[in-house]
Amino acid sequence: MQSKGMPRASVPTSTQILQFKYHNRNRHNLHNQNLNHKASADSSKFAMWFSKSNFEVKGKTAIIVGASQGLGVELAKQLYLQNCTVILVARTTKKLEFHADQISQLTVPSTHTAKATYFTCDAASYGNCEELWKNVAAGGYEPDIIMCCAGSSVPKLFADLTAADLQLGMDVNYKTAINVVHAGFKHMMAVNHQIRPQEWTKRNVVLFSSVVGLFPFIGYAQYGPMKSAVDSLSLILRQELKPYNFRVSCVYPGNFLSEGYEEEQKTKPAITREIEGSSPAISGEECASIVLDQLQKGYDSITTDFIGWVLSCSVLGTRPRQWGLIQVVVGLIFSIIEPIVSWTIQRDISKSVK
Numbered sequence: 001m002q003s004k005g006m007p008r009a010s011v012p013t014s015t016q017i018l019q020f021k022y023h024n025r026n027r028h029n030l031h032n033q034n035l036n037h038k039a040s041a042d043s044s045k046f047a048m049w050f051s052k053s054n055f056e057v058k059g060k061t062a063i064i065v066g067a068s069q070g071l072g073v074e075l076a077k078q079l080y081l082q083n084c085t086v087i088l089v090a091r092t093t094k095k096l097e098f099h100a101d102q103i104s105q106l107t108v109p110s111t112h113t114a115k116a117t118y119f120t121c122d123a124a125s126y127g128n129c130e131e132l133w134k135n136v137a138a139g140g141y142e143p144d145i146i147m148c149c150a151g152s153s154v155p156k157l158f159a160d161l162t163a164a165d166l167q168l169g170m171d172v173n174y175k176t177a178i179n180v181v182h183a184g185f186k187h188m189m190a191v192n193h194q195i196r197p198q199e200w201t202k203r204n205v206v207l208f209s210s211v212v213g214l215f216p217f218i219g220y221a222q223y224g225p226m227k228s229a230v231d232s233l234s235l236i237l238r239q240e241l242k243p244y245n246f247r248v249s250c251v252y253p254g255n256f257l258s259e260g261y262e263e264e265q266k267t268k269p270a271i272t273r274e275i276e277g278s279s280p281a282i283s284g285e286e287c288a289s290i291v292l293d294q295l296q297k298g299y300d301s302i303t304t305d306f307i308g309w310v311l312s313c314s315v316l317g318t319r320p321r322q323w324g325l326i327q328v329v330v331g332l333i334f335s336i337i338e339p340i341v342s343w344t345i346q347r348d349i350s351k352s353v354k
């Protein structure tokens with residue numbers, strides 16, 4: 001924790017360096033909204049060229065794991081309103097029932113055919129995921145879109161983490177994603193065994209990592225490595241499932257408001273807050289709109305704010321690009337100034353340890 005009254009060096013703090021995300025966030029959000037409005041205004045022109053058919057949802061079915069609250073619910077609402085059947089999955093039946101019911105009651109045109117339903121499943125258990133896919137098929141559903149949105153963080157300093165925190169981090173953030181996709185793929189292989197891979201129905205897997213998975217920092221030892229694992233999984237699945245007509249996308253959200261986010265604030269160390277900055281998180285609704293918009297534009301590495309995009313430039317590797325040439329330039333600049341960023345972060349951390 002930084003001492004009050006301690007003179008600040010003239011070198012910018014890690015907060016100042018990283019906080020530009022927040023100074024830019026509102027501008028970026030406004031920019032996004034303006035872009036959205038402009039896109040609506042010019043929809044006939046832009047939709048044809050840029051957005052069309054990269055992520056068809058109308059008449060499709062989406063299974064969303066982690067949809068009893070937070071982003072999963074927002075995604076389900078927005079997909080349903082676009083006439084996509086949504087299957088909500090999580091562990092808490094009451095919440096699932098409530099949200100599936102609320103979604104079913106949304107005002108939709110008379111031509112609307114999509115449904116909202118739910119299945120209770122602890123996706124950290126592989127057996128439960130196998131059961132889930134059987135039940136989904138028995139219900140007459142064949143998901144075209146598989147969203148692995150379950151995840152949560154217990155931000156604490158390393159010394160304060162418990163064994164249970166560590167186990168939860170692995171279960172909820174990584175096992176839910178790999179179990180759902182692997183059990184689902186095995187299920188599809190059994191169903192489609194007579195069909196050649198390239199003739200399979202087109203499907204989309206959307207994994208949810210985090211900016212912390214790309215740029216890990218103090219306080220996220222229980223969470224960041226698992227989100228890096230989800231990122232890594234997306235790279236492998238993109239290669240391995242493409243011959244089976246799968247498109248694999250990975251989302252790296254920055255902070256957005258949700259029940260999970262509220263929970264995180266209770267344990268988040270002061271130094272972690274300091275590095276993150278203090279401006280408010282975007283709404284879950286806005287985050288869901290950004291994700292769907294980016295998928296429609298054909299992007300497979302999706303960030304939800306400006307700093308996320310900048311940080312993604314520092315780890316381009318084999319990840320799909322978004323404004324690739326500019327990302328290379330930003331990545332180069334980042335790699336030049338990165339030692340200063342790391343130095344200031346480390347200096348702030350050292351000051352916080354008394």
Ligand SMILES: NC(=O)c1ccc[n+]([C@@H]2O[C@H](COP(=O)([O-])OP(=O)(O)OC[C@H]3O[C@@H](n4cnc5c(N)ncnc54)[C@H](OP(=O)(O)O)[C@@H]3O)[C@@H](O)[C@H]2O)c1
Nearest residue numbers: 066067068069070071090091092123150151255256258260
């Ligand atoms: N909020 C942020 O600022 C932020 C930032 C970066 C990344 N993210 C990521 O974005 C995703 C959504 O975040 P969020 O804030 O909306 O999350 P959230 O509010 O904490 O909701 C998490 C959801 O996952 C479900 N879940 C947890 N464990 C599960 C399990 N074992 N099996 C099935 N479902 C399970 C929860 O439902 P039950 O408890 O009922 O099972 C809940 O519906 C997560 O992957 C998160 O890590 C969030």
